[in-house]
Amino acid sequence: MERQEELKAAAAKEEIWKYAYGFTDMAVVKCAIELGIADALERHQAPMPLAQLSSILRCSSPHLHRIMRFLVHRQIFKEDSKGYVQTPISRLLVRNGEQSMAALVLLESNPVMLAPWHGLSARVQGGGASAPFTTAHGSDIWCYSAANSAHSKMIDDGMACDARLWVPAVVDGCPKLFDGLRTLVDVGGGNGTAMRILVKACPWLCGINFDLPHVVAAAPDCVGVEHVAGDMFHGVPKADAAFLMKVLHDWGDEECIQILRRCREAIDKDKGKVIIVEAVVGEEENEEDNNNRLEYARLSLDMVMLAHTDTGKERTKSEWTHLLTRAGFTRFTFTRIHAIPSVIQAWP
Ligand SMILES: C[S@@+](CC[C@H](N)C(=O)[O-])C[C@H]1O[C@@H](n2cnc3c(N)ncnc32)[C@H](O)[C@@H]1O
Structure with a gap:
């Protein structure tokens, strides 16, 4: 019995190692x-053997060996x-691949994004x-x-990176979502990636990618997508429907109400709707959810909101309803x- 207690205590201590050294995965x-x-x-x-890899990458072989040993152990390579x-997993780390997630890792592991985490307890x-x-x-x-x-x-x-992953899941999960719509405005659409994927999947759509002027100025051209610069708190370009992905979670309720009112003013009064693609936290998980993996990601995103935004948060179904x-x-x-x-659909 005593031995069992000792083993449990040792396992608990090893669990804590995860929190002490968990950053090594990211780094x-x-x-x-x-x-x-x-x-x-x-x-x-x-x-590719180590000698060849280190020669191509112009790296020190012994150091690269240790990096690779870690990454192989973590089943990344x-x-x-x-x-x-x-x-x-490693294929998603190829820098310019169509499915690449490398830019997301580089963003979140950047010193500018990491520094705020030291202030989390002070904020709380x-x-x-x-x-x-x-x-x-x-x-x-912003x-x-x-x-x-x-x-x-x-x-x-x-x-x-998320848009490339999420938008096909939206189209798969809600195949009739864009039926009957002619124009769609992506509010806070970033560099237009979501709209580019949407007009390809639903070629009857004319897309408007709407974001702040400095974001739109750097967005690449795309056939079927018009980039429009502006401020969603002041007005949203007119369209049959508005699409908001990972935007409302950046803001508190009062700001979200302003944004949603601007969207209501912009959409068609009869067939118009607002399509919101956001996490809904605290829901029952289905079996496919792989041991709460998705809920862990949603709650992690909520922590990102706490660290990076003044008023943003992930919301439960009842908070969204309210x-x-x-x-x-x-x-x-x-x-x-x-x-x-x-996917949340809302009609005026
Ligand atoms: C978290 S990003 C989401 C981008 C995109 N919807 C996606 O899912 O990939 C939030 C976006 O809101 C935009 N944004 C912030 N304030 C804005 C404003 N006042 N008017 C328009 N867009 C704004 C940001 O520039 C940014 O592109």
Whole structure:
């Protein structure tokens, strides 16, 4: 019995190691992206021994060996008798791949985004109105980005990673969502990645990608998508329906109500609707949810909101219902899809 208690205590201590050294996963994956390990293996298309990899990457072999040993142990790369090989995870770390998630890792592991995490407890203790991001950098994340074009690009590229993952899940999970719509405005659409994927999947749609002027100015051209600059608190371009993905979670209820009112003014009075793609936290998980993996991601995103935004948060279904009712919507539906967010449709 005593021995069992000792083993449990040792296991608990090992669990704490996760919190002491959990950052190594992020740091080493960031290092792998910066070195271009996945890119080199992808180009080679065959197992690559350490000597060849370190020569291509111009790295110190003993150091690279230790990095690779860690990454193989974490099952990010594999190693067979002929050398290192890609896995489905490492393929997502290829810098310019269509499915690449590298930009998201580089964004969140950037010192500007990491610094605010040191202020999390201070915010909770002080009930602070300002996010640790604002305290650390002297302006909120959107003003900071407007003044720092490199950071703005990093945010746009990072957000595009989720858009590439989430938008196909939205189309799969709600195949009739865009039926009957001719024009769609993506409010806070970033560099237009979501709209680019949507008009390709639903070629009858004319897309408007609407965002702040500095974001739209850097957005690449895309057939079927018009970029429009503006401020969603002041007005939203007219369209049959408005699409808001990962935007409302950046803001508190009063700001969300303003944004939603601007969307209601912009959409068609009869067939118009607002489509919101956001996390809904605290829902029963289905079996496919793989051991609460998605809920962990949603709650992690809520912590990101606490650290990076002044008023943002992830919301439960009843918080969404309350918010949409206050914003004057009379009918809404929630649809779970095979991804972190749900699809919320709201009609005026
Ligand atoms: C978290 S990002 C989401 C981007 C995109 N919807 C996506 O899911 O990839 C939030 C977006 O809101 C935009 N934004 C912030 N304030 C805005 C405003 N006042 N008017 C329009 N867009 C704004 C930001 O520039 C940013 O692109």
